[in-house]
Structure formats: C-alpha cells, structure tokens
Amino acid sequence: MTNNQSMLENEIRNALSAIHFSDPQHVPFQAFSREQWAKAGQAGLMGIGLPEKYGGCGGGDLEIAITGQVIAETCRDMGFSLSWLVQILVSRLIATFGTDTQQKTLLPQLISGKQIICFAVSEPDVGPHPKYLKTKAVLSGDHYIIDGEKIWITNAPVADMFIIIAITKEQQGKKYYSAFIVPAQTPGVTVSKPFDMPFFKTSPHGGIQLKQVKVPTSNRLGEPDGIYETMVIPFSAIENAMMMGPVTGGFEAQKTILMMHLKKKKATLPNELSFELAQLETMIYTAKLIVNKAAALARVSDSARESLFLLIFFRDLGKKIQSQIEKIVDLAEIQPGNVFKDILNDLECSRGLGEKSILQKQTRLGRTLFEAFSSEPGFNK
Structure with missing residues (x-):
C-alpha cells in the first residue's frame, strides 16, 4: 500500500x-x-x-x-x-x-447526496442480454416515448432518477440501444416496492415499468444507437472490479469482530490460533493487492482477459478467506454475534450473483487456452 x-x-x-x-x-x-x-x-x-x-x-x-x-x-x-x-x-x-x-x-x-440515481438495464426473464431486451424508445419530434419494464435495479425504490437503456433502432435483426435520463416522477413511470431479498437488507432493489413515458431529446445520455457497447458492457466489467473493494472490506470487518471477541476471551493466543490468524491476514492482504490491480485495469483497453483472471482468482480466494474465518471461529469456540452473521450471509448470498456468467467465461477462457496451445507449430512432433 x-x-x-x-x-x-x-x-x-x-x-x-x-x-x-x-x-x-x-x-x-x-x-x-x-x-x-x-x-x-x-x-x-x-x-x-x-x-x-x-x-x-x-x-x-x-x-x-x-x-x-x-x-x-x-x-x-x-x-x-x-x-x-x-x-x-x-x-x-x-x-x-x-x-x-x-x-x-x-x-x-x-x-451532495440529495438525489439518488440508478442504472436500469435488466428485464424480466432475460436479464441484461442485448439480444432479448424489449424496452423501446421511439423518437417523436423533440421527445422520445419509452415503453418497457426493467428489474433488479439497485436503489430503484429510493431513486430520484433512472438511466434507462432502450432500443432506438433495429436493423437486419440487430438491436441498437440508447440511454435516457428519466426522473422517477415522470408520468407513466411506476416503481415497484423493494424486492424481498435475504441479503443486502440496506440496499433496496426493485423494478420499474414505463408506459408511454415522454422524455425530451435533451435527456438522452451519450450518442444514440451504440450505447450498449460504449456504456453497458464497460459498466458491468467496472462494477465487477469495483465490488472487490467492499467484499474485501467485509472480510476485514469480520476479522475485526473476530479479534475483539478473541481479545475478550483469551489473554494469550495458542500457537494453532496464532498460525491461522496469520494465514487469514495473508489472504486478506492478497485480496487487497488484487483489488488494487483490478482497479488499475478497470478502464484500460484490451485488459478484459487479465481482468477476468483477477476476477476468477478473487472469487476463489474469497471462498478460502471465508472458510478460514469460520475455521478460526470454530477453533476459538466463540459466538461473534449478529452483525458478523449478517456480513457472512451477505457475502455468501452475493457470491452467487453473476456466477453463471463468470463460470461460462472461465470455461471459454480455458477452451481458448487449450486450442491456442494445441495449434502451436511443432506440437504434434
């Protein structure tokens, strides 16, 4: 550091x-x-x-x-x-x-914190996949008319405004997207109640329905028709990289709670616990190094492969860190309390978010590595 x-x-x-x-x-x-x-x-x-x-x-x-x-x-x-x-x-x-x-x-x-904004891409049953999204924005004079539905939007129930991703052109079977700033109070906008989720209690998620929502052309964000490639895809990659920071902070919070309970219970630490604590600290320190590297690469062009390496390793390391924390809890025979349990629950539940997509990318990466190696000159000699 x-x-x-x-x-x-x-x-x-x-x-x-x-x-x-x-x-x-x-x-x-x-x-x-x-x-x-x-x-x-x-x-x-x-x-x-x-x-x-x-x-x-x-x-x-x-x-x-x-x-x-x-x-x-x-x-x-x-x-x-x-x-x-x-x-x-x-x-x-x-x-x-x-x-x-x-x-x-x-x-x-x-x-200033006076207003909250969120990003609305995913739709029911299809997620954020550009081939299947249906929300449309039709140009009509000096404004657009937006119709569609978005779900799983972080902060939606408390948002003052949304960035809505919508189809603005279709040509030869391909959909082209634009982004629009839509205030939550715009006529035709209906925001759902917070979804009932078993984790991230203080982060409300919800959906939004848009029926004949009229927004001026001045509310379009960025260039028209190409925003999925320039905004949506990079945002997803950057979000994955940035989320490593709070996850690592969650591990640190658990470690701090753990240490407080250990200090209350034990005047001195047995060798076995000392060893396991050092192992935990080493893992968390490594996670911080990955966070720094991932952040450095987040907006670097042609870094997608290296960023994926870091993401795959970080997720695997995170599982090991959590196992190490639970191992120390068991060895020390302590009850770390509800705050500790809430953090543990959030980390475990959130690990499944996006896991399918990452596993698919990891599989494709392995296949690419194999094919590139086996096609090298002289491989079969």
Whole structure:
C-alpha cells in the first residue's frame, strides 16, 4: 500500500467517524436510511471519483475501490456499501457521457447526496442480454416515448432518477440501444416496492415499468444507437472490479469482530490460533493487492482477459478467506454475534450473483487456452 492509499483510508475513516458510522457502538441499519445517505453526502463520500468542479473529490477507480473497502469495513454494512458503490458508478456515467448542461444540473445533486440515481438495464426473464431486451424508445419530434419494464435495479425504490437503456433502432435483426435520463416522477413511470431479498437488507432493489413515458431529446445520455457497447458492457466489467473493494472490506470487518471477541476471551493466543490468524491476514492482504490491480485495469483497453483472471482468482480466494474465518471461529469456540452473521450471509448470498456468467467465461477462457496451445507449430512432433 502506498502512502497516498494510507492517507485516503484515514480520510475516509475520519469522514465516517464524523458522522458516527465508525463508532463501535454503531449498529448497522436494518433497512435503507435516507438519513444515513444524506450524512454520507455531507461528509463528501458521494463525491469520490467525481469532478471537483461540481463538488466532487476527484480521483479514479482506485480511490473508489479503496473507499468501498473502508466503508464496508468500518460501517459493517454490505448493503450500504453496495448502494454507495452503484451511486458512484452511475454518477460517473453522467460525468463521462453527459452534456455540460446535464453535468451542471445533475452532478451537484448526486454528489451532495440529495438525489439518488440508478442504472436500469435488466428485464424480466432475460436479464441484461442485448439480444432479448424489449424496452423501446421511439423518437417523436423533440421527445422520445419509452415503453418497457426493467428489474433488479439497485436503489430503484429510493431513486430520484433512472438511466434507462432502450432500443432506438433495429436493423437486419440487430438491436441498437440508447440511454435516457428519466426522473422517477415522470408520468407513466411506476416503481415497484423493494424486492424481498435475504441479503443486502440496506440496499433496496426493485423494478420499474414505463408506459408511454415522454422524455425530451435533451435527456438522452451519450450518442444514440451504440450505447450498449460504449456504456453497458464497460459498466458491468467496472462494477465487477469495483465490488472487490467492499467484499474485501467485509472480510476485514469480520476479522475485526473476530479479534475483539478473541481479545475478550483469551489473554494469550495458542500457537494453532496464532498460525491461522496469520494465514487469514495473508489472504486478506492478497485480496487487497488484487483489488488494487483490478482497479488499475478497470478502464484500460484490451485488459478484459487479465481482468477476468483477477476476477476468477478473487472469487476463489474469497471462498478460502471465508472458510478460514469460520475455521478460526470454530477453533476459538466463540459466538461473534449478529452483525458478523449478517456480513457472512451477505457475502455468501452475493457470491452467487453473476456466477453463471463468470463460470461460462472461465470455461471459454480455458477452451481458448487449450486450442491456442494445441495449434502451436511443432506440437504434434
């Protein structure tokens, strides 16, 4: 870790301390809290990675990943960490693709924590697959008419605005997509109640229905007809990389709770427990190195393969870290409490999200490696 990274971690901890989220007596919320969100905005946490001229803190993907890690570790709240991360990443879409007017109008509200934005891509039964999405936006004079339905949107039930991905052209069997900024109060927009999920209690997820929703052409975000390739695909890859930060913070939070219970119970530590703790610390340190590398590659062109290597290894390492934590709990014969259990549940349940897609990519990667090796000149000699 560099001195700059250590300084950033300390700054984030100080900000969290100022709003009492790092108080050992602080109990994580059991549902999304607008009060908590507003305090985080006042402390500057909603401006990480966003332009300073609009009230942001500047910085890039590394700063976002580190902040997500510290928030999860300090607040001991994986749901809040996820909602925070998505808010930052979607706000960056405004900073990247938005017009000057869109940025001037929206970014100060998002950075201050006064408004919440989310990204609506996935649809019922088909997920985010571009071949099967149905939501359409039809140009009519100086506005678009949007019809469709989106689901599994992080922060949807509490959002003030959405970025909606919709078909704007179809040609020779191919669908072309554009992005639109749609305020939640727009006529024709119906937002679902929060989905009942067994994890991420403080990160509300929901859906949205759009029926004859009229938005001005000035609400289109980015260039028309090619946004799936330039916005949606990169967003998914960046989100996977950035989420490693909060996950690692979750491991750190569990370790901290574990150490507190060990210190209360044992004056000295047996050799076996000492060994296992050192092993755990080594694993978590390795996870942090992967987080740093993944963040560095997040927006580098032609880094998809290397980023996939890191993601595959991180997910496997995460399983081993969790097993190591549970091993120490059993060896020490301690009861780490409900907060520990909630973090454990969030990490275990969230591990299954996107797993099918990653396993498919891993299988394709292995096949590609095999085919490339077997076709080398002289292989059969």
